[in-house]
Amino acid sequence: MRTVDAPASGFPPVLLEHPATIRDVAHAAAVSVGTASKALNGQGKLRAETIERVRAAAAHLEYRPNDLMQSVLRKRTFTVGLLTTEGGRFTMPMLQGIEDVLATAHISVFLCLAVDNPDRERQHLDSLLAKHVDGIIVVGNITKRPPVDIGRSRTPVLYVFTYVHERNALSLLPDNEGGGALAAMHLVHGGRRRFAHITGPADWEAVRLRLEGMRASLAEYGLDLPTDHVLAGPWHPAWGFEAMHQLLDRDSAIDAVFCGNDEIASGAMDALRERGRHVPGDVAVVGFDNWEQFALATRPPLTSVDMDVYELGRRAGSRMLALMSGERESGIVRLPCRLVVRASSAPRPAGIGN
Amino acid sequence: MRTVDAPASGFPPVLLEHPATIRDVAHAAAVSVGTASKALNGQGKLRAETIERVRAAAAHLEYRPNDLMQSVLRKRTFTVGLLTTEGGRFTMPMLQGIEDVLATAHISVFLCLAVDNPDRERQHLDSLLAKHVDGIIVVGNITKRPPVDIGRSRTPVLYVFTYVHERNALSLLPDNEGGGALAAMHLVHGGRRRFAHITGPADWEAVRLRLEGMRASLAEYGLDLPTDHVLAGPWHPAWGFEAMHQLLDRDSAIDAVFCGNDEIASGAMDALRERGRHVPGDVAVVGFDNWEQFALATRPPLTSVDMDVYELGRRAGSRMLALMSGERESGIVRLPCRLVVRASSAPRPAGIGN
DNA sequence: ATGAAAGCGCTAACAG
């Protein structure tokens, strides 16, 4: 038993200028290209000895079948385009989830970045179609203008973190409303009664949904979220800081703050400290995004809602595989968030408070 | 003058099941495929009327030349593989820089993520070679094992954020040593004299280089960095916090701290506050990475060394284009860091201090 | 069991 690519394989030590083709292999093995093809793909009936010879030749020449040709023949490229208008913190874990699933299925991914650049988006789209990708995943942000349309191409499209108004389009999104509800429920269970919400720009859909979820959840417990306890502003610690001060001016008895993201929560906690309010003794704080670098850097560590972006990416990958194999789903799918509980929202000690 | 794809174009409203091929176009325009090809590519001499007719047919059928075939013919795919073992915060801006340059040159990018997964790395590499990419960019981290080798393929490879020990390999890296020097120089110019350095794991090359740069720079001013003023630990705020306390215990007169990254700096500043040391009045702090969310969240905002990762990405893209067009550079290229000055390192008031 | 030949979509060389 010898290694196929050992010097003893009997082939001349030819190093081709260009990558070996199946013809080179066939020639080296002294068979026809048709036979070589069969030997390499295990098709048809060949003598074991022949197969071995071809395989050896291929190994010796470092032959790699040209995917491009195989794609042309099979009318499938086993590639998908990943078109994103986002370059933020969620993009990377998202990509990892998608890529993970697709790579496992031996699907390659074209990375198409088009942050704030519609022309580039159009260009990428054209390129993807010209490359005959088997599918396109559009990762976006709802507040921005809808992604350019794909025309009447048959290529399946999956929208993630965004959606288009069009029947038979399939979108994958985090369940922001559920996330808001999760936070509220947790705070209520922790014995909190006077709520406030500091969040991001009012025109973000996520902002609206998280608030709605919070409200709905509180309502179920017969609790109210006064309008003047909801403050919208930029996604920034400074805003959380300022807003928290405003809230305490309005109502010093607030005992629970749900923040639209972790940066805001971080700023809010700074303000609480400045005002001598203890977290979580006096006020419980819950953030959103579970951005670990932030959530773990606050003192105490921040309880936060996690959209599980990596998992969202994995689901996106799976759905894409389904679409590629002909399945035709549509609609908006929302994936649940989960709550990561840390010290900032520890239950108020029993018997204290109103 | 009419729009080519208007109903008046005179072509039957046939919607093909499969993407139109050049044959469909030729047929619709009643010419041979050869003629159609010429008309579409502006080759040879054709009657203007013929060209127009073919163009119209192509537009009507939404014809898109199949890049795969063009690639086969031209022996160039106009694609590059982007193989990365990193999924951290630097990856995204890096990708954006690379993609930006390559997309402008109409080169498509295969995204290959292989974080902590050598098997996946191998798989991706095989796939890239099978897809006949025109080049491969390997983005990595020096502390980890070297990327798997590319074999004796002719495909040019560019290493970014990592390098291999092999002549005629080309690597692009940030100038960590220069960055350390930059920080030290700035602190000296701000009137500081007693230095400390809190940094990351000692086995990181970046850690070693930043320290060396700092030392060398201080030496130029006749200043010393005592060994017990250098503390290595994890890249984490908690470490910065702990280390800063240790340092103050050893030497309460320290007036400048250079931190290996911004997270450590953030923790260090917390400790300084706890110890009643004012920043920058008593102690100046400089971080590394210029991670805005962190650097702007500290109070006062943090001065930090910026590796300009996006620009590094752009350079990588350009170098790759050069490699693809046959240029054969090699060696290790270091790109300069720049200092982003904020309040945490404001010069010590004149006349105060030793 | 193997080889010859056709065809995938496209370009380029060569005839007319």
Added chain:
DNA sequence: CTGTTAGCGCTTTCAT
């Protein structure tokens, strides 16, 4: 000016 032909690398009948 336009059509025909060959060929890129590979798979797949169809002969032999």
